[in-house]
Each structure stands twice: as structure tokens, then as C-alpha cells.
Amino acid sequence: MRKLYAESPVLTAEQSLESLEVEEGFTVQLVAAEPQVIVPVAMTFDESGRLWVAEMTGYMPDTVGTGEDAPNGRIVILEDTTGDGAIDKRTVFLDSLILPRALCFVENGLLVAEPPRLWYVEVNGDKAGKKTLVDAAYTEGGNVEHQPNGLLRAMDNWIYNAKSSKRYRKMGNRWLKEDTHFRGQWGISQDNYGRLFYNNNSENVLGDYFSPGLGSANPHQRTVDGFNRNIVPDNRVYPIRATPGVNRGYMNGVLDDSLRLVNFTAACGPLVYRGGLYGDAFEGNIFVAEPSANLIKRNIVRDSGYFAKGRQAYKGREFLASTDERFRPVNLHLGPDGAMYVLDMYRGIIQHKTYLTPYLKNEIGVRNLSQPLNCGRIYRVLPKDKKNPQPVQLTADPEKLLAQLDDRNGWVRDKAQQMLVDGHYRQIIPALRARLQQTDRPLGLLHAMWTLEGLQALEMKDIVALLQQPGQQIRSQALAALPSILNAANKAPVLPLLEALATDPQQAPAVAYVLPTLQKTDAVAAARILKTIWQKFPNDRFVADAVISNVKDKEEELFREITAWSADTNLVIRRHLKKVITDISNHRKAKLDEALVKEFPRGNLIFKTICQTCHGADGDGIQSLAPPLNHSEIVTGRKERLIAIVLYGLTGPVEVNGKVYKAPEISGDMPGIIHNDEFSDGDIAQLMSFIRNAWGNKAEKVTEKDILKVKQQYKGREKSFTMEELQ
Incomplete structure (x- = not known):
């Protein structure tokens, strides 16, 4: 071959x-x-x-x-x-x-x-x-x-x-x-x-x-x-x-x-x-x-x-x-x-x-x-049967652009919306509002709604009418647009609709997601609707996270309320909330020490260049990419093992803090940097000393001698390690 x-x-x-x-x-x-x-x-x-x-x-x-x-x-x-x-x-x-x-x-x-x-x-x-x-x-x-x-x-x-x-x-x-x-x-x-x-x-x-x-x-x-x-x-x-x-x-x-x-x-x-x-x-x-x-x-x-x-x-x-x-x-x-x-x-x-x-x-x-x-x-x-289709030409004619919001080609619909917004064609607002009444063609309707939003002409009466439509996607999009116009003066007509949709399993997460905006103008109503949602769907993981999105800096308060409401420790919303509270506690302990940056300037720079984009600036990992470095026993454990991983890479599942990370939840492979000529042994030692002592970590520093020792031990190796090999 x-x-x-x-x-x-x-x-x-x-x-x-x-x-x-x-x-x-x-x-x-x-x-x-x-x-x-x-x-x-x-x-x-x-x-x-x-x-x-x-x-x-x-x-x-x-x-x-x-x-x-x-x-x-x-x-x-x-x-x-x-x-x-x-x-x-x-x-x-x-x-x-x-x-x-x-x-x-x-x-x-x-x-x-x-x-x-x-x-x-x-x-x-x-x-x-x-x-x-x-x-x-x-x-x-x-x-x-x-x-x-x-x-x-x-x-x-x-x-x-x-x-x-x-x-x-x-x-x-x-x-x-x-x-x-x-x-x-x-x-x-x-x-x-x-x-x-x-x-x-x-x-x-x-x-x-x-x-x-x-x-x-x-x-x-x-x-x-x-x-x-x-x-x-x-x-x-x-x-x-x-x-x-x-x-x-x-x-x-x-x-x-x-x-x-x-x-x-x-x-x-x-x-x-x-x-x-x-x-x-x-x-x-x-x-x-x-x-x-x-x-x-x-x-x-x-x-x-x-x-x-x-x-x-x-x-x-x-x-x-x-x-x-x-x-x-x-x-x-x-x-x-x-x-x-x-x-x-x-x-x-x-x-x-x-x-x-x-x-x-x-x-x-x-x-x-x-x-x-x-x-x-x-x-x-x-x-094959369409040899040379011609591109649709769009012109700065608001009436024609309005009609093109219903084009079969999504690119044309997108571009027509953008041109109406960019052209500030406010004369087309009445026609756009009339288009919202034609619910038999939902795609053009949604573009008309977002075009009104882009022209800053969307009104609460438009949202209220759309929230009463039977089509789920129309209601979902109306909820998504609601935060851009909701205020103290126009909130009244939408409150009963939010109350009703809060009990709908298909709309409850989206309703919860718009409540942070309502909270700014009517905290009592927002809290009431939020409570309805989590009590109705305490074991829905999508609802749980949508609810938690409302309680920035009030997570423990909600946790106490849920605990008083139900003794069931396995409720999904309770478990999700507990994890967020733990993450907050870890993050507070993990503020980056500026002295560390000064001590390991090259380590900090290499972290930002190579590691941060997958493991996060705070070392807490990024969903679908990589597990946390902060509070990781792999990072703070035996330095020889960490050196081997950084030099040669890691493939397959990895356990951090009792949780197993593997593809497809994260990328299955972490590449090594041993073959990158940009980084000396001293640079790599700085990088590892930096991450072993950044955020909430505290571990022995890594030296150039440590790097050289591991390189000699695995001389000639090319392939990445698995955790089984390194145990």
C-alpha cells in the first residue's frame, strides 16, 4: 500500500x-x-x-x-x-x-x-x-x-x-x-x-x-x-x-x-x-x-x-x-x-x-x-439536472427584499433580512408587521419578526400574538426575541402567557431562559414563574440548567429552597445546582496568583498559546474539548507522569476528580509538544510548574533536569500515552 x-x-x-x-x-x-x-x-x-x-x-x-x-x-x-x-x-x-x-x-x-x-x-x-x-x-x-x-x-x-x-x-x-x-x-x-x-x-x-x-x-x-x-x-x-x-x-x-x-x-x-x-x-x-x-x-x-x-x-x-x-x-x-x-x-x-x-x-x-x-x-x-443555476440578485428595494424573506433558499432569506436591517428601511415596518399574520409560511414569518427586531421596531403586541400561535418553533422564536424588547412599561400582557407556557414541557426551558430579563423589571413575577417551572419539572436536565441560569450569585439560596421543598437528594435540579455551587467554591479558591505569572512568564505564555484554548483560562476545562487542569490529581500528582503527558500526549479516557472524560464528551486525544522546536526544556518546565501551582493547585515545581530525565526514559517514543500505561 x-x-x-x-x-x-x-x-x-x-x-x-x-x-x-x-x-x-x-x-x-x-x-x-x-x-x-x-x-x-x-x-x-x-x-x-x-x-x-x-x-x-x-x-x-x-x-x-x-x-x-x-x-x-x-x-x-x-x-x-x-x-x-x-x-x-x-x-x-x-x-x-x-x-x-x-x-x-x-x-x-x-x-x-x-x-x-x-x-x-x-x-x-x-x-x-x-x-x-x-x-x-x-x-x-x-x-x-x-x-x-x-x-x-x-x-x-x-x-x-x-x-x-x-x-x-x-x-x-x-x-x-x-x-x-x-x-x-x-x-x-x-x-x-x-x-x-x-x-x-x-x-x-x-x-x-x-x-x-x-x-x-x-x-x-x-x-x-x-x-x-x-x-x-x-x-x-x-x-x-x-x-x-x-x-x-x-x-x-x-x-x-x-x-x-x-x-x-x-x-x-x-x-x-x-x-x-x-x-x-x-x-x-x-x-x-x-x-x-x-x-x-x-x-x-x-x-x-x-x-x-x-x-x-x-x-x-x-x-x-x-x-x-x-x-x-x-x-x-x-x-x-x-x-x-x-x-x-x-x-x-x-x-x-x-x-x-x-x-x-x-x-x-x-x-x-x-x-x-x-x-x-x-x-x-x-x-445533474440543474446545470447552471444562476445566483439570486438582491437589490436595495425594500418591497422586493420583503418578498425574498420567503425565498426557498435560506441564503436569500438571510441576506434579505440583513439588507432590510442594514438599509434602515423603516417604511417597510407596517408590511413586516402584516407578514406576521401569515402563519401558514413560518420561515418567512420568523425572518419578518427578526427583521423588525433588527430595525428596533418589534413591539410587545407582536410577541404576544406569536406566543399564542400553535406552532412550537414560532413560539420558541418569539420567546427568544422577547428579551430584546421586554421592559417595565410593556411587560403586563406577556406575563399570563409566560405563566401558561411555563407548564408546557416543550417551552418551559425557553421560558426560564427569558426570565433573567423579566427579573430586572419585575423580580416577583420572575421568581413566581421560575418556581412554577422547577417544581413542575424537577427531573428535567434542560429545565434544571435553564433555571440555574437565572440565579447568578443566588445558587445557594435556591438550593435551600429546593431542599426545603423536597427531601429527594436525587432530583436532577438539585444535583445540577450542587455541582455549580461546588464549581463556584473551587473557582473562588483558584484565583490566579500574579506572583506566579511573574515567576513563570514563559510558562504562562505557553499556557495561553497552547493549553488555554482547550482547558480554559481558569483551568476548569471546556465542554467537548478537554477536562480540567484545576484541582486535577493528574496535574498535581507525580510530576514524571505529567511531564510524559505534556511531552508525548495522551489518548483515550482520563479520570479527573472521580469523573471519567472520554470521546465524544471531549476530544479523545491531547497532542504532545516534544517535537516542537519552539520550546526548550526550560520552557516546558516553566509551563508545568505554572499549571501545577496555578488556580487552586499546589504542587512541587518541575525542573529542566526532570524534563531531561523523562526524555531519556522514553527516548525514541512517538506514540501518545494512555492512562493505563502511566498508572
Whole structure:
């Protein structure tokens, strides 16, 4: 098998297109290739159907990342002037960027993510105008693989990110920034109801059951059930070629007997398909890119109540796969023509240097995967019977935009809403309000409601009417929009409706999530409704976490009230609340000692760069990524064991404080850093001394001698450890 794949030829775009195998009934069309586009990683469409693409030209020029900080990234505009589906015009909008990774249109400008900063650049024709710094700390720590991205402008008019707990919104000349749930790793998408879906590199599809603006009112909650859920737990992949060039290909179980990847290792770029072009069977499906295995997976997701659950569409095959090793799909986008667009970096190296193993370095060298660096392709996937669908053109005509809120293509609906909001078309408000009466077409109705919210014209009478509709999704969305308008002057008519919905098992969590806003204007009513909810559903885990989101700094007070109400120690709400109270106690004891930062400056810096993005700034772990370091017996126990883990990595289940963490709850693998030349033994000793004494930890420091001893003990080792080996 290795002889068969000893060489990995660089293919032209036309040759690489021929290497693609796609689902029966579909065809793949080349939209753009080098030199029109180079290393594309993210894109968006304007109202004319043109592609605006972020080119991450500086990513990993070689196995040590030489020149990665060079300002050679660009935002380019790609245009099809002939209507044949192929790009024939390229315009550079913005250049001299360092590793740009996301972009998003807002009003008359473009948000551009260029770590660590988030910029807003005005668009003057096709030229960049005034540049405003929106967030100087858009990314905080992390390396290229572990920094925020996405910039998804969601249905609720806020802009969300993957690998981030921030959301943004432009209000007049101000930029609002708020905390939200931490989500995903690379790429983010929404469904027809504005719920967000994402993943991390080893997990197929993660997502939320509720609207994204809900559920983050209590920062003491480490996790909130109903957010960051594992939607498709099956992580199996089915490449059509050998894929030895994966970072841990040497480990048992990573590759099968034919040297093909077994499970996701670089899942990214999820897309909820809402295009209306592929047929009903594909609506709401979630496609996921896997560049390490040169494929795109299709998942079928269904709702049951507010739950979203999914499965892979096929066993033993994929929606799209390639025999070309350099086919690297890293992002998927829905287009104004209803097609799925595939961004292909087209390169050999996709693993960042921070975690690059000697095994993969060898694979790169043997098959000369370092070159080329100046390629990139964009494809679109079409049904065979729809050869060249044209993109829908949107114009600044509020009446036409109103009609397009009902378009079959979700991209068109989203864009029409955004253009109505950005254009401040207040003359359309009466027509939008009239659209709320047409409940037979719920998708357009929901966009009309959120357009009113974006124009700051949504009124309580609108919400009250929608909360009385029989459709569950209409009621849920009305509840999600309620916090943006609820105040002391307009609360009266909605209170009886909240009281009634509080006893509905399908709506109770969403009702609880809006009560923190009611609490500000009517604490008595909020407390009364909250009590109704937890007494009605004390063993519903989603209700429990929704209730706890209301009681920031009053958790113990609620715990006493529940204890007095029922002696049952196994009530779900009681157990969830007890955990939050314990976490608060641990966190209070875990404030980072500034003297420690001064004592171990390199350790603190490396922690922020490498460890923080998975284990959290407070060391308490991040749901779906990694377990806690704070109060961890693995961190504070035998230093030789911790050194071995940090140097060589850890795979499989790990027990911390009596809880077993394993995939898919967290990523199943932690890479080691022994092969990263950036860090000396002294640096690594500082890192481990830092985490062994940060927050609530207290343990013996680690020295360079300790590091050297462990390196000598395991000289020549490449594979990660398991906890069984280290016991």
C-alpha cells in the first residue's frame, strides 16, 4: 500500500476535479482556481452573488512554519461576469494581512478577522475605506488552529464565532460585544430557526437546541444542557484513498489495514444545507469537511420537540471524496444559487507546527507535500439536472427584499433580512408587521419578526400574538426575541402567557431562559414563574440548567429552597445546582496568583498559546474539548507522569476528580509538544510548574533536569500515552 501511494503528484485543477467522486445524481463544477484564488479558507457572498474570499497565504510554508507571520494574506473579490458559473475576474480588496480567517458584511462595510484583531473595513466600491478596530482581543492566546473564526451573522441579528465565547453587533456607530456560549473549533452554521451548529476536529456535529442568545446569563455554569450538544455522535469516515499523512497515523486504530483514516481528525466547516436546490431529502442536512481524509460527509438531522438528533447519511461511503491527497476542503458555504460551495486549500500540509509529529514530518518529506504553496480551488456541487443555476440578485428595494424573506433558499432569506436591517428601511415596518399574520409560511414569518427586531421596531403586541400561535418553533422564536424588547412599561400582557407556557414541557426551558430579563423589571413575577417551572419539572436536565441560569450569585439560596421543598437528594435540579455551587467554591479558591505569572512568564505564555484554548483560562476545562487542569490529581500528582503527558500526549479516557472524560464528551486525544522546536526544556518546565501551582493547585515545581530525565526514559517514543500505561 505504501508503494502504491509513494508519490503524490500535484494535479491541475481540471485533473483534481476528475479525482472527485460525488453522490449519484450530483456533479461538481470548478468555480475558481489558482491564480484567481490562492489558499482560500473563508468566504461570503455579496448581494450581487460575487464571492469575497479570505486567502490565508502564509499558513505553514514548511514543516517549521517559516515566515508564517508574513503580511501576505488577502481579501479578494471573485466575479463571474459571463454567467457560466466560472470566475473570470479577480479584484484585491485588502492585502498585507497576517493569516486572515473570517469575514462578514455589515451595513456598508466588511468585518475581517486578522488575529488577534477584529477589523471593520468600509467598502467604497470595490476598494477598502476607513478601517475601525472592533476588538483588539478578538483572539486571546491560541495558535492558528485554535483561534476564533466564523463571523456568522445569525437570524437574531448577532454575529457569532467558532472557538469563541463572544458575539458582536453593530448599533449605529457603536459595536456591542457580549459573552455567549463557547462553541466549536473551525466553522459555524445555522438552521432555519437560527440555532447554531459547529464541531471540533474529532467530532462530527455539535450544536444547540435553543436560540443562541439564550442561556449564558449565569457565568458560574460551566456547562448548560441544551447547548454544545453532540448532534451526530458517529465520527466514522470513509476515505476512497489511503490517508497515511495524518498526524497520528502511527497509532493503532487511527488508520485501518488499508491505511485509511478511521475517524474524524480534522472535522471542520460544517454547513446546514438550506438551499432548496437539492430536493427535500437534503434540506436541513449538515455537511462536514474532513481535509485529512479528502472528503465531505453528509449527515441527516431531525427535530423531535426542541431536540435535534442526527445520523450519517451513508455507511461505508461519503457524499463527496477525492483520490487527490492535496484536496483539502476546509470550509463549506451556501450560495445565492442554492448550491454548496467548497473551499479547497489544495496543499500538502494542513497540520500546524505546534503539534506536528515526526511521523507526519516524514510523510510530508517522503511525498514532497510541502509544495506547492500557491494553489487553491473553489467548487460548487450541483444536481445533474440543474446545470447552471444562476445566483439570486438582491437589490436595495425594500418591497422586493420583503418578498425574498420567503425565498426557498435560506441564503436569500438571510441576506434579505440583513439588507432590510442594514438599509434602515423603516417604511417597510407596517408590511413586516402584516407578514406576521401569515402563519401558514413560518420561515418567512420568523425572518419578518427578526427583521423588525433588527430595525428596533418589534413591539410587545407582536410577541404576544406569536406566543399564542400553535406552532412550537414560532413560539420558541418569539420567546427568544422577547428579551430584546421586554421592559417595565410593556411587560403586563406577556406575563399570563409566560405563566401558561411555563407548564408546557416543550417551552418551559425557553421560558426560564427569558426570565433573567423579566427579573430586572419585575423580580416577583420572575421568581413566581421560575418556581412554577422547577417544581413542575424537577427531573428535567434542560429545565434544571435553564433555571440555574437565572440565579447568578443566588445558587445557594435556591438550593435551600429546593431542599426545603423536597427531601429527594436525587432530583436532577438539585444535583445540577450542587455541582455549580461546588464549581463556584473551587473557582473562588483558584484565583490566579500574579506572583506566579511573574515567576513563570514563559510558562504562562505557553499556557495561553497552547493549553488555554482547550482547558480554559481558569483551568476548569471546556465542554467537548478537554477536562480540567484545576484541582486535577493528574496535574498535581507525580510530576514524571505529567511531564510524559505534556511531552508525548495522551489518548483515550482520563479520570479527573472521580469523573471519567472520554470521546465524544471531549476530544479523545491531547497532542504532545516534544517535537516542537519552539520550546526548550526550560520552557516546558516553566509551563508545568505554572499549571501545577496555578488556580487552586499546589504542587512541587518541575525542573529542566526532570524534563531531561523523562526524555531519556522514553527516548525514541512517538506514540501518545494512555492512562493505563502511566498508572
